[in-house]
Structure formats: structure tokens, C-alpha cells
Amino acid sequence: MYRKDWISKWAIYSPDKVAVTEYETNQSITYKQLNSQANYLSSRFLNTGCEVNDRILVIAEHSITYVALFSMAQKTGITLVPVNYRLSAREIEYLIADSNPSYLIAEKKFDQLIPKSTDTKLIWMEDLVQELASAAETPFEALDIDENHPLFILYTSGTTGYPKGAIYSHKMLFWNSVNTSQSLELTPSDHTISCMPAFHTGGWNVLLTPLLHRGASVGIMRKFDPDLLLQLLEEEKSQLFMGVPTMLKMMAESEQFEKADLSNMRYFIVGGEALPLNVINTWHSKGVKIRQGYGLTEVGPNLTSLHQDHAERKIGSIGLPNFYTEIRLKSSDGEDVKPGEIGELCLSGPLVTPGYWRNEKATKEAIQDGWFRTGDLAKMDNEGFLYIVDRIKCMFISGGENVYPAEVERVLRQMPEIDEAAVVGVADTQWGEVGKAYLTATNGTLPDKDLITTHCVKHMAKFKIPKHIVWLEEMPKNDSGKIDRKKLKG
Known part of the structure; x- marks a missing residue:
């Protein structure tokens, strides 16, 4: 029976292939080693009071150990709650109270963010890294998990002023990976470097998890550094990179930009907001093609894609819906609008969240008749290309x-x-x-x-x-x- 355990499969097919590299520590881990760490973590938490439906809240930068925790979550049904370490202590206190985790894993440098009043069991990430380094081989067979079970709870700021925990299910993970592989033509030979934080869906689900599903290799930079990133993309001969427009602007302004050899790069994937034409042209003149798209935490996040061949002709567009993304543009009275008319972008398909964590009201408002209401106003041209016009939610x-x-x-x-x-x-x-x-x-x-x-x-x-x-x-x-x-x- 397939139990949604990707890493154990690649530990059999490509045991000695590097799965993840961590540049700050100059460490790499193979698929076999990653699977061993995930097996150990699975046994460790299930044998120390953690149950299948429990949650582990994490306050840490991205790392190899964080990826091992992801694999553990796939195997056990324990839910990861990645938390934004840029938040204040009071904001994090609210998230702990809302998610009610059994464990809290944090890097020591974020100790000031941990509420003194919490009685949640605390594990320092540094101690966990040391524990894994000396851990004995621990066999573990992945549990059978319902596809709608939460893999992550990803908190997004709410329009009411309080964060909402978007449930990211095992089903969403799978179909997002299939959708991404289909639209971006991912292969096991691909390599990328991830600079997106682990508390952001982009840090997991734009490229990292789809590439792990394909048995490819991923490098992790904990902090974005445009000079170092350009150097590493050249050294690693990376084929893909995902970033937000601010990153691409800073990379283009780097002293390393002109001399960096990115001839192996198929394209950059850009999300978050539209990339200005002058920045697109700058990268195109260097031979790097740009693919823009659209996504959100609650769906996907790889929902639409503007093929690099249309980057200049369709400037401002978020492209066409990806293979397993269903869309509607609806007027205020719920009717479909015509091409050129503005309507609310609504999404359907296997990539839609089951809802918000313990927030039935927000779930009912967002998901109606099987369609997720994005709150974004959009229009479609006569060729089917989509354009975001405004944000209903003022975000x-x-x-x-x-x-x-x-x-x-x-x-x-x-x-x-x-x-x-x-x-x-x-x-x-x-x-x-x-x-x-x-x-x-x-x-x-x-x-x-x-x-x-x-x-x-x-x-x-x-x-x-x-x-x-x-x-x-x-x-x-x-x-x-x-x-x-x-x-x-x-």
C-alpha cells in the first residue's frame, strides 16, 4: 500500500544520491541518510508521547534537519507547524495557543520568542542535530494516513487581524507536486537552490518538495545573499531557481551578475507579484528566461504559469492555469464573467485546502460549493491568459x-x-x-x-x-x- 512516504522510495532507487545540501554548514545528505534520519525521528516522537494527530511547532531557519522533519511528518501523520521567526513573541504566543502543539522545536537564537508561560515540551534544534548525528539505524514502516490529513499548518495573516492556520494536506502536497512537475518539466537530474524560508509555502512547495518527489537534488540557503547565490547557481550548474521580484532585482544589481555563468539555467520562476519589464529584459539579455506565476498558501501554490516564451508579450499576466487547476472568474452575483471582464478568481481541484485549522467560519467563507474564493480580482484575455487586477482583501x-x-x-x-x-x-x-x-x-x-x-x-x-x-x-x-x-x- 502506498503510504505517501517519498524519501523511503528514493532511499531504495537512489540511495547514494545527494538529496539536500546545506551551504551555511557545508553539509550534504543522501536519500538513504535522509530516510534514516526521518525513520529515527518517527520512532523518537511516537515513542515519547506524540500521537498521529499531534502537532510539532518549529521556530527555525531552513535546514537538512527541517527536511528530515518533513519526511517524518509524511511517515507518521504528525503535523508540522512552521512559524515565522520574524514575528514578535506575542504573535508567536498566539500561534502556540491556537495550534496547541505537543512539541516546540526552536533554534537557540530564537529563544526570546518562546513564551515563558508555555508548558509545551521544548527541544532545541541544535540538540536535535547532535542527536541525529549519533543516532542508531532505526527501522520504521510508514503509517497509513488519510489524504486529507494535515501535513503542515501554515499560518497566514488574517483579514480580521488574527492569523489563520491554512491546512496543507498530504493530498495537496501530492497534487501540487504532480502539477509542478507537469508544468515545469521537472526531472531527477534537476537541481535548485532554495532561499525561501520554511514558514512560507514557497520554502516547501514551489520547488523543494516537488523536486524531492522526483528524486532530484536541492540546495538550501538559510538567508538570501545575492552575491553568494549567483556564485552557487553557477558552481552547482542549477537548472531552476524560484524567487520573489525583490530577490531578482538585487541579484541583477550584484557585482557578480555580469560574470556569473548561468548557461545551465532553464528558467527562473517568479511569484509573489509582477516582475517589471525592465527586470525581465535584464535577465533575458543574460540568457535567463523568466516564468511568472500565481499561487497562494491555501491552494497549490503552483496554480498558473506564464511560459517564458510569453514573458514579454504578455507582461503583467500570471499565465495559464496549470494542468490540475480549475478556475472561474465570478461576478459579485456569482455568475461567470466574459473575457475582458473583471471577476473574483475562484479555484477548484485536488490542490485546494480542506480548510483553516479550527476555524469553521473562515473555512465556510473561503470555500463555497467546492470553489476557493481567493479574494483577488482578475480578468482573462481572448487567449485565456489571466491578469490579476486588484485585491479584494486589501492585502x-x-x-x-x-x-x-x-x-x-x-x-x-x-x-x-x-x-x-x-x-x-x-x-x-x-x-x-x-x-x-x-x-x-x-x-x-x-x-x-x-x-x-x-x-x-x-x-x-x-x-x-x-x-x-x-x-x-x-x-x-x-x-x-x-x-x-x-x-x-x-
């Missing part, structure tokens, strides 16, 4: 990270001096978009900008903190009395 993307204004506004309003707060995304040359906060004072006393920043740092991640602050005597309102964001953005 904006800063350096590849989703920022939801409601979450930022909630933190700002905690200051007694602030009466109303409205945050919008504005263009930024480095990060794509950053936050611009419009504020009104409670009693005419306006706090200093540095005081606001200090308050924000305590309560949320730095990338969420507004870069621009504008004081208003009165907020513009619409007929229903709500803040008119269109006037603010205009």
Missing part, C-alpha cells in the same frame, strides 16, 4: 511577504493616542510595496513616529511596520460610514 506584498492592513491597524489602535488607523500598500523601489498608515489622534496629541515604531516592533514583524505615516484631522468615509480606502490610495 499587499512587501518583499514577498503578505501584509494584511487589518492586522497592522489593530496593533496601531492599541496606542491610546491613536483613534483611527488605515493602512494601504504603496509602491517601493526595494520591496515592491510597503505600508502607508493614515492616522487620526484621540485628543489632538500626536505621538512621535519613533514611539509608534517602537510600539509596532513589540507586537509584529518588521516587514509589517508602516514605512510611511500620515496624520489626518479626519478620515475619509463612504456612505456606510466605513473608511474610504480608495480615496486614501488615490
Whole structure:
């Protein structure tokens, strides 16, 4: 019986092939070694009080051991909860309370993020690495797991101001891998370098897990370094790379850009936001083709793809739906719109999440009649190419990270001096978009900008903190009395 255990298969087919390389430590692990580590972890956690439906929350940078934990989760049904180490301690405290993990695994450098009040069993990642280094061979047969069982819980900032845990199931993992392999023509001979963090679906599901499913090799960079990345892509003769536009811009501006030999590269995959034409042209002039696409944590994330041959002709498009992605563009009354008309992008297929962790209300709002409502407004041209027009949810993307204004506004309003707060995304040359906060004072006393920043740092991640602050005597309102964001953005 197939038990969704990919690494054990490749441990038989290609035992001595390198599965993962970790550049910061200059370590590599073969498929046989990776499978052995995952087997040990499976026995270790199931024999020390962890059960099939339990969760392990992780606060750590990407690593070989993190990938071994992924394989363990495939084998056992234990769910991984990767947490963003850029969050504040109070934000992480909420995630621990919401996911209720049996274990918490963290790197020691993030110890200040661990709530002192938590009674969750704590394991330092460094200690786990040492434990694996001396672990004896431990046979383990993968358990039979329901395909809709959570493999990951990936938290996304919520429009209500509180994060939602998107369930990423074993079924989603499989079909995303098939979808990706089909559209990107992945082979066991391929190699990539992953710079995306493990708390982001891109750190797992854009290329890393699909390539592991194909028995290919993946390199991991814990932190993005444009100079070093260009050097490694050349040395490794990598065929694919995935990054967000900010990364590609910084790489193109690197001193290593001109001399880096990327002749083995089939293409770069770009997601998160549209890549400007001048950046596309810069990479094309170097012989590196660009494939843009669209995805989100709750579906996929590899949902559409703009073939590199259309990168310039269809600038701004997210491409065509991938093989196992079903789409509809729906009007506000639920009817399908015609080509050229704007509608909400809705998605269906085996890549859609079963729902949000312990959040039935959010699940029912997002999934209706089998279709996931993305909240993104899109249109389709006469050739079937899709274009994102706007975001219903007002979310904006800063350096590849989703920022939801409601979450930022909630933190700002905690200051007694602030009466109303409205945050919008504005263009930024480095990060794509950053936050611009419009504020009104409670009693005419306006706090200093540095005081606001200090308050924000305590309560949320730095990338969420507004870069621009504008004081208003009165907020513009619409007929229903709500803040008119269109006037603010205009």
C-alpha cells in the first residue's frame, strides 16, 4: 500500500544520491541518510508521547534537519507547524495557543520568542542535530494516513487581524507536486537552490518538495545573499531557481551578475507579484528566461504559469492555469464573467485546502460549493491568459511577504493616542510595496513616529511596520460610514 512516504522510495532507487545540501554548514545528505534520519525521528516522537494527530511547532531557519522533519511528518501523520521567526513573541504566543502543539522545536537564537508561560515540551534544534548525528539505524514502516490529513499548518495573516492556520494536506502536497512537475518539466537530474524560508509555502512547495518527489537534488540557503547565490547557481550548474521580484532585482544589481555563468539555467520562476519589464529584459539579455506565476498558501501554490516564451508579450499576466487547476472568474452575483471582464478568481481541484485549522467560519467563507474564493480580482484575455487586477482583501506584498492592513491597524489602535488607523500598500523601489498608515489622534496629541515604531516592533514583524505615516484631522468615509480606502490610495 502506498503510504505517501517519498524519501523511503528514493532511499531504495537512489540511495547514494545527494538529496539536500546545506551551504551555511557545508553539509550534504543522501536519500538513504535522509530516510534514516526521518525513520529515527518517527520512532523518537511516537515513542515519547506524540500521537498521529499531534502537532510539532518549529521556530527555525531552513535546514537538512527541517527536511528530515518533513519526511517524518509524511511517515507518521504528525503535523508540522512552521512559524515565522520574524514575528514578535506575542504573535508567536498566539500561534502556540491556537495550534496547541505537543512539541516546540526552536533554534537557540530564537529563544526570546518562546513564551515563558508555555508548558509545551521544548527541544532545541541544535540538540536535535547532535542527536541525529549519533543516532542508531532505526527501522520504521510508514503509517497509513488519510489524504486529507494535515501535513503542515501554515499560518497566514488574517483579514480580521488574527492569523489563520491554512491546512496543507498530504493530498495537496501530492497534487501540487504532480502539477509542478507537469508544468515545469521537472526531472531527477534537476537541481535548485532554495532561499525561501520554511514558514512560507514557497520554502516547501514551489520547488523543494516537488523536486524531492522526483528524486532530484536541492540546495538550501538559510538567508538570501545575492552575491553568494549567483556564485552557487553557477558552481552547482542549477537548472531552476524560484524567487520573489525583490530577490531578482538585487541579484541583477550584484557585482557578480555580469560574470556569473548561468548557461545551465532553464528558467527562473517568479511569484509573489509582477516582475517589471525592465527586470525581465535584464535577465533575458543574460540568457535567463523568466516564468511568472500565481499561487497562494491555501491552494497549490503552483496554480498558473506564464511560459517564458510569453514573458514579454504578455507582461503583467500570471499565465495559464496549470494542468490540475480549475478556475472561474465570478461576478459579485456569482455568475461567470466574459473575457475582458473583471471577476473574483475562484479555484477548484485536488490542490485546494480542506480548510483553516479550527476555524469553521473562515473555512465556510473561503470555500463555497467546492470553489476557493481567493479574494483577488482578475480578468482573462481572448487567449485565456489571466491578469490579476486588484485585491479584494486589501492585502499587499512587501518583499514577498503578505501584509494584511487589518492586522497592522489593530496593533496601531492599541496606542491610546491613536483613534483611527488605515493602512494601504504603496509602491517601493526595494520591496515592491510597503505600508502607508493614515492616522487620526484621540485628543489632538500626536505621538512621535519613533514611539509608534517602537510600539509596532513589540507586537509584529518588521516587514509589517508602516514605512510611511500620515496624520489626518479626519478620515475619509463612504456612505456606510466605513473608511474610504480608495480615496486614501488615490
